[in-house]
Every structure is written in structure tokens, then in C-alpha cells.
Amino acid sequence: MKTKYMNPYLAGVLLGLVLLSAFYFSGRGLGASGAVKSVVVTTVDAVAPEHAGGSGFYSKYLKDGKNPLNSWLVYEILGVLVGGFLSGAVAGRLKFKIEHSPKITSKKRLILAGMGGILFGFGSQLGRGCTSGSALTGMAVLSLAGFVTMMAIFGTAFALAYFFRKNWI
Amino acid sequence: MGPLIPQEIIGEGWNFFIAFAVGIGFGFVLEQAGFSSSRKLAGVFYGYDAVVLKVFFTAAVTGMLGLLYFSLFDWIDLNLVWVNPTFLWSAIVGGVIMGAGFIIGGFCPGTSVCAAAIGKIDAMVFVGGIFIGIFAFAEMFPILKKFYMSNYLGxxxxxxxxxxxxxALAFFVILAAIGMFWVAEIAEKKFPKEEY
Structure with missing residues (x-):
């Protein structure tokens, strides 16, 4: 038997309180893409240290022998994995599964997921943060960038929804 | 009073522990809300499930009001809370690229990590995609830098x-959120709801 999901408004208030506690304790909001960035920087530094040291991008995070994995967002994302797993365990939703519309194959879904991830990863660096770091956190602190990024993300997804409808409905 | 760590009321050594605890709350609530399902997330763009809109805007309003009230009661010094800098063009174009990634891939970075945690293989592939996308940006950084830094508004x-x-802005944001919730409730009645 599947447990139903939480009321979305209640979940929103709880998520807002999680965000508020991040502000209250650490003076910063939530994030996600920044943690993956730390993994990218660490990987490149391990494989090609000279390339990483000489690049204007990687070297920012490697100054003075700093370990980019020792960052707030990396620990936060490890928590997300644990929290998501715990919730899935409580609700009986732990299962290896490729979720997709019956109109497309699993293979097509995985290709689209990979492409979407590439775009989101690239866009998150250009936009200085993703839905959680820039849009949600940015809006809560009333930052102009937060509102702009939020409207660009949701506006574009709505505008393109028609063209990708067969993948979802 | 707050924020506690930047003012050294709690030692810096606790910061990563707090990050981990905050992350557990973040992941738990995302999964409870159903953000571990790409078809549920994509529902907002077709009107059959507006959970993304409801959770996202309720959370943003709660965080926003919380900060304003905490500041009013002197529980938090807003000058010590990080405000994202605005580089207008990169914020817009980055957001457009992310929006395309959202409708194609069905997740955003936070939700994909949460969905991967309960075993969604498409989410694990999405996370791999994020890795590649960030790597591509990093390698292209020298040619993108000028655009990335353009139109800085502070x-x-x-x-x-x-x-x-x-x-006053908070009041208008709340009005806008209520308006969107109203539209979302109508849309969900109009389009057949499916549970994933």
C-alpha cells in the first residue's frame, strides 16, 4: 500500500521553516547545484591538477590547498540524501525504478533525464544557483536575482511545455 | 542574536553539522511532498498537479515572512544574511536554460538528489547530467566570463x-501567491489528476 503525500501547503510551510533555520543558524539559504560543483572541481583537480590550478574557474575553489568538498552545501546535500531516504522508508516508497509516461520507453526517459540534467547543470552555473539556491532562497531574501531567475525558470518551462507534452502526458 | 554562526554565538565547527541537519529536513520535506516523482513535478506545467507551485511559493513566503518578523523582533541581523548578487543577463539566460532542463528532464538539482535517494534511476541519470553540465560550463568559462560578469547590479x-x-513587497508577493494558488486549484479540478 502506498502512503499518500503530505498536504502541499503544509509541506511548503515546513520547507520554509527549514529555510528559515538555515538563515538563522548559518546566515545563508538552501542550495543543491553548488554541491555538485564541489564534486566537479574535486574530480578535475584529482585527474588534471595542473589544468585545474591554471583555470579561472576551478582555481577559485582550490586556493591555499582548500578542499572543495569541505563546504556547507556538500554537507547539506548529504543530509538531503539521508532525509529523502528516511521519508521514502517511512512512506514505503523505496524502490529502484525508472519513472516515465507510458507513451515513452525507459531508454528515452533516461536520455531526456540526462539531457535535462546537463542543461540544468550548465544553467545553474551561468545563473549562479538553481531552483533552491537562487530562486527559493533568493526570493526569501527579496533579492532581485532570485525573482528574475525564478521567473526565467518557470516561464521557460511553461513556454516549452507544449512541445514536450508527449513525454509527460 | 541570529544568524548565530556568523556572529560566533555558536562555534564555526558546528556549521557543517547544521548544514547536514538542515539538509535532512530539506530532503525529508521534499520527499514527503512528492518531489521525488518527476511526473508529479512536471504536472504543474500541464495543470494536472500543481504541487510544485504550492510548495515552492508557500515555502518562499514562509521564509520571507520569517526573516522579516525575525528582523522586526531583533532576532536576526539581516545585514549578515547573504543576498544573491544580481548579474542581470546571466540570471535571465541561466534561468531560461534551467527552465528548458526542467521540462526536458523533469527535475531540478535538489529534487533529483531527493528522488535518487529513494531509488529513482532517472533521477540518478539527471544528477550525472548536472555533473556534465557544470563541467562543460567550467571548461567554457574563459569564453563565457565576459557575459557571466555583465550587467552587475549589486x-x-x-x-x-x-x-x-x-x-510592502512581501504583501504583494503574498497576494500574487494567493492568486496563483487559486488558479492552481481551478486547474487541478479541470485536468484529471493522477497519482504517481
């Missing part, structure tokens, strides 16, 4: 741009 707040108080 760590500016929307209320300052509009020339209104933070409280």
Missing part, C-alpha cells in the same frame, strides 16, 4: 528596485 533587493518597503 546585491540588490527587488524592494529597492521598486522603491517600496520590504514589508
Amino acid at each position: 546585491q540588490v533587493k527587488l524592494s529597492e528596485v521598486l522603491g517600496i518597503s520590504q514589508g
Whole structure:
């Protein structure tokens, strides 16, 4: 038997309180893409240290022998994995599964997921943060960038929804 | 009072522990809300499930009001809370690329990590995609740098741009959120709801 999901408004208030506690304790909001960035920087530094040291991008995070994995967002994302797993365990939703519309194959879904991830990863660096770091956190602190990024993300997804409808409905 | 760590009321050594605890709350709530399902997330763009809109805007309003009230009661010094800097063009174009990634891939970075945690293989592939996308950006950084740094407006707040108080902006954001919730409830009645 599947447990139903939480009321979305209640979940929103709880998520807002999680965000508020991040502000209250650490003076910063939530994030996600920044943690993956730390993994990218660490990987490149391990494989090609000279390339990483000489690049204007990687070297920012490697100054003075700093370990980019020792960052707030990396620990936060490890928590997300644990929290998501715990919730899935409580609700009986732990299962290896490729979720997709019956109109497309699993293979097509995985290709689209990979492409979407590439775009989101690239866009998150250009936009200085993703839905959680820039849009949600940015809006809560009333930052102009937060509102702009939020409207660009949701506006574009709505505008393109028609063209990708067969993948979802 | 707050924020506690930047003011050294709690030692810096606790910061990563707090990050981990905050992350557990973040992941737990995302999964409970159903953000571990890409078809549920994509529902907002077709009207059959507006959970993304409801959770996202309720959370943003809660965080926003919480900060304003905490500041009013002197529980938090807003000058010590990080405000994302605005580089207008990269914020817009980055957001457009992310929006395309959202409708194609069905997740955003936070939700994909949460969905991967309960075993969604498409989410694990999405996370791999994020890795590749960030790597591509990093390698292209020398040619993108000029655009990335263009049109810098500072760590500016929307209320300052509009020339209104933070409280007035918050009030309008709440009105907008209520309007969107109303539309979302109508849309969900109109389009057949499916549970994933």
C-alpha cells in the first residue's frame, strides 16, 4: 500500500521553516547545484591538477590547498540524501525504478533525464544557483536575482511545455 | 542574536553539522511532498498537479515572512544574511536554460538528489547530467566570463528596485501567491489528476 503525500501547503510551510533555520543558524539559504560543483572541481583537480590550478574557474575553489568538498552545501546535500531516504522508508516508497509516461520507453526517459540534467547543470552555473539556491532562497531574501531567475525558470518551462507534452502526458 | 554562526554565538565547527541537519529536513520535506516523482513535478506545467507551485511559493513566503518578523523582533541581523548578487543577463539566460532542463528532464538539482535517494534511476541519470553540465560550463568559462560578469547590479533587493518597503513587497508577493494558488486549484479540478 502506498502512503499518500503530505498536504502541499503544509509541506511548503515546513520547507520554509527549514529555510528559515538555515538563515538563522548559518546566515545563508538552501542550495543543491553548488554541491555538485564541489564534486566537479574535486574530480578535475584529482585527474588534471595542473589544468585545474591554471583555470579561472576551478582555481577559485582550490586556493591555499582548500578542499572543495569541505563546504556547507556538500554537507547539506548529504543530509538531503539521508532525509529523502528516511521519508521514502517511512512512506514505503523505496524502490529502484525508472519513472516515465507510458507513451515513452525507459531508454528515452533516461536520455531526456540526462539531457535535462546537463542543461540544468550548465544553467545553474551561468545563473549562479538553481531552483533552491537562487530562486527559493533568493526570493526569501527579496533579492532581485532570485525573482528574475525564478521567473526565467518557470516561464521557460511553461513556454516549452507544449512541445514536450508527449513525454509527460 | 541570529544568524548565530556568523556572529560566533555558536562555534564555526558546528556549521557543517547544521548544514547536514538542515539538509535532512530539506530532503525529508521534499520527499514527503512528492518531489521525488518527476511526473508529479512536471504536472504543474500541464495543470494536472500543481504541487510544485504550492510548495515552492508557500515555502518562499514562509521564509520571507520569517526573516522579516525575525528582523522586526531583533532576532536576526539581516545585514549578515547573504543576498544573491544580481548579474542581470546571466540570471535571465541561466534561468531560461534551467527552465528548458526542467521540462526536458523533469527535475531540478535538489529534487533529483531527493528522488535518487529513494531509488529513482532517472533521477540518478539527471544528477550525472548536472555533473556534465557544470563541467562543460567550467571548461567554457574563459569564453563565457565576459557575459557571466555583465550587467552587475549589486546585491540588490527587488524592494529597492521598486522603491517600496520590504514589508510592502512581501504583501504583494503574498497576494500574487494567493492568486496563483487559486488558479492552481481551478486547474487541478479541470485536468484529471493522477497519482504517481
